[in-house]
Amino acid sequence: MGARSVLACGDCAGVNPPVDRSPLVVILVILGLAVLGGVLLILQRRRRQRPRRVSDHWSTLAVMGELCPHGWQAEITLHSPDAPVPDRDPEARSSPVAIEWKLYEDRSDRVAVERRVSARSIDDALQRMVDDRRLDVALEEIEQSLAPPEDRI
Numbered sequence: 001m002g003a004r005s006v007l008a009c010g011d012c013a014g015v016n017p018p019v020d021r022s023p024l025v026v027i028l029v030i031l032g033l034a035v036l037g038g039v040l041l042i043l044q045r046r047r048r049q050r051p052r053r054v055s056d057h058w059s060t061l062a063v064m065g066e067l068c069p070h071g072w073q074a075e076i077t078l079h080s081p082d083a084p085v086p087d088r089d090p091e092a093r094s095s096p097v098a099i100e101w102k103l104y105e106d107r108s109d110r111v112a113v114e115r116r117v118s119a120r121s122i123d124d125a126l127q128r129m130v131d132d133r134r135l136d137v138a139l140e141e142i143e144q145s146l147a148p149p150e151d152r153i
Helices: 012-014 024-047 057-067 122-146
Strands: 072-077 097-104 111-119
Touching: 012 122, 024 072, 057 072, 072 111, 097 122
Parallel strands: none
Antiparallel strands: 072 097, 097 111
16 A cells, blocks of 8 residues: 555544635625626616617618518608708708608508608618617507407418
């Protein structure tokens, strides 16, 4: 066995006591991981609830393509501050950008929804158009969930 022998008996415990480690470190690690997990869950929930803002016309095209699977069309109108105010758009003086957009019905050229939004910039007007359509989709989902099971699509 060699020059050194190890005794395994109950009497040896007093000679070599185990290192007394405080459970404080373990408790702090567990609490730290729990806090980190809670923060991650809150951030995930917040990310799901708030859709990202559209930042340019390409992201608007992508988002509206998802929200309007049967087709849509938009027309952007810019009003000069010096131009005369059209009769049909009295907000043109305060909101120089207007977007008229249409949502088409399934498999047809018929317009299902036609809306107009105004804003001070093109980016804000595009965001308002997307927000308007997202609201429509949310309301349609609520209506479907409240409908009797036989009427659901």
